[in-house]
Amino acid sequence: MPPTTAPSLPCVELYTDGACSGNPGPGGWAFVLRDQKTGKELEGSGGEAVTTNNQMELLATIRGLEALRRPCKVTLYADSKYVGQGLSSWMAGWKRRGWKRKEGSQLKPVKNVELWQRLDELVQRHQVVFEHVKGHSGHPENERCDQLAVAASQKYRK
Structure with missing residues (x-):
């Protein structure tokens, strides 16, 4: 009987950015998703009237x-060190401490905890590797x- 091999996961590139006019203020988010095999792309964007850059x-x-729509190998390209550090080093500690962060000798609630928890759910479904991109560098x-x-x-500016 020939050995069975698990189907390989599709490989995608995910490019993201957030913007905020004032912090807090009106903000927007966007992504470009690209299938590495087919080159097919999907763009998405949206915003909120009052938000922060980190939230976007x-x-x-x-x-x-x-x-x-299904689990993928994702290379995430973003200029946000906040997202990168959160994924690569902070999140594991936050989860161990019940979604609390250390501030000196005290434990404080993680800022944007609902967003971080949703992101945590998603990265457990996919194989995500973070790559930092220098913002506004062409x-x-x-x-x-x-x-x-x-x-x-x-769209949210007055």
Whole structure:
């Protein structure tokens, strides 16, 4: 009998960015999702009237991962060190401490905890690798996400 091999997961690239005019203020998020095999792309964006830049960075990542219909290998490209550090180093400790962060000798609630918990659910479904992209450095997909996020935030400006 020939050995069985598990089907390999689809590989996708997820580019994300968030924007905020004031912090807090009107904000937008955006993602570009690309299937590495077919090159097919999907863009998404949205915003909120009163939000923070960190919330928009998280929402961009969440919405991009939510757009995936099945588990995938995801290379996440973002200019947000907040998202990157949260995924790679902070989240494990927050979870061990009941979604609390250390502030000096005290434990405080994690900021944006509902977004982090949703992101945690999504990254457990997928194999996610974070790659930091320098913002506003001419990276085409990062620039596209920035344009989409800023345009989404403009809808909420008075």
